[in-house]
Amino acid sequence: MNDKKKEPIWLALFTVLPVSLLWPLGEYFEEQGINQTLVSALLGGLGGLIGFGLYSWTKSKSTKTKIIGIVSILVLGIAIIRIVHTSSVEVLKTCEICGYKAIDKQENECNVCASNTWETEQADKLYDSKLEWLKDEQLFWFAEDDTSFVEFYEPNQIDGFFKDENWRPIINKIDVFEYNKE
Incomplete structure (x- = not known):
């Protein structure tokens, strides 16, 4: 194949590869919908240019230079995707009540058990101590009609939130049983 016949292939590689690498980044900048589609289209167009x-x-x-160019686009595109993905991943704190890593930086509420953090509860001054608050909230969260089914460490995952392996409750099954009797 001569060089003139290869030119459309090189053109396709150089334009389609950056488009396909930049187009999906729209989901990191916008919620689902028309705005995400527009941002994706702009990023794809930029990649094409x-x-x-x-x-x-x-x-x-x-x-050889063309191949180096294609490989460079691929490596740079993958690096950009990794950087954007890493910077957008939320770091979640462990909820002291239920033990799931489900509290993000903006909210002061657990996404699993809906309990407020101690910092929020302190402002309301409903509890004299953190220990009192923690015990009351854990008893409420783990209360069951039948205490034989109380399981502090299961399930390992709820709605995409994972249980922190280092978390330990301050209550036990007997506490839950007595709480249920009241």
């Missing part, structure tokens, strides 16, 4: 520019720059270069 960058790819076309690189194609134009390497058009008269050797095949």
Whole structure:
């Protein structure tokens, strides 16, 4: 195959690869909907422009240079995806009540048990101590009609939130049984 017949292949590689790498990044910047689609389209268009520019720059270069260009686009695209993904991953705190890693930085409420954090409860001054608050909230959360089914460490995951392996309740099954009798 001569160089003239390979040009459409190089053009496709240089333009489609950046588009396909940048298009999915829209989901990291917008919620589902029309705005996400628009951001994805803009990023894909930007990728196409960058790819076309690189194609134009390497058009008269050797095949080795073109291959280096394609590999560079691929490596750079994957690095950008990893950076964006890593920076957008939420770091969740462990809830002292239920033990799930389900409290994000903005909220002061657990996404699993809906309990407020101690910092929020202190402002209301309903409890004299953190221990009193913690015991009351854990008893409420783990209360069951039949205490033989009380399981502090299961399930390991609820709605995508994982149980923290280092978390320990301050109550036991007997406490829950007595709480249920009241």
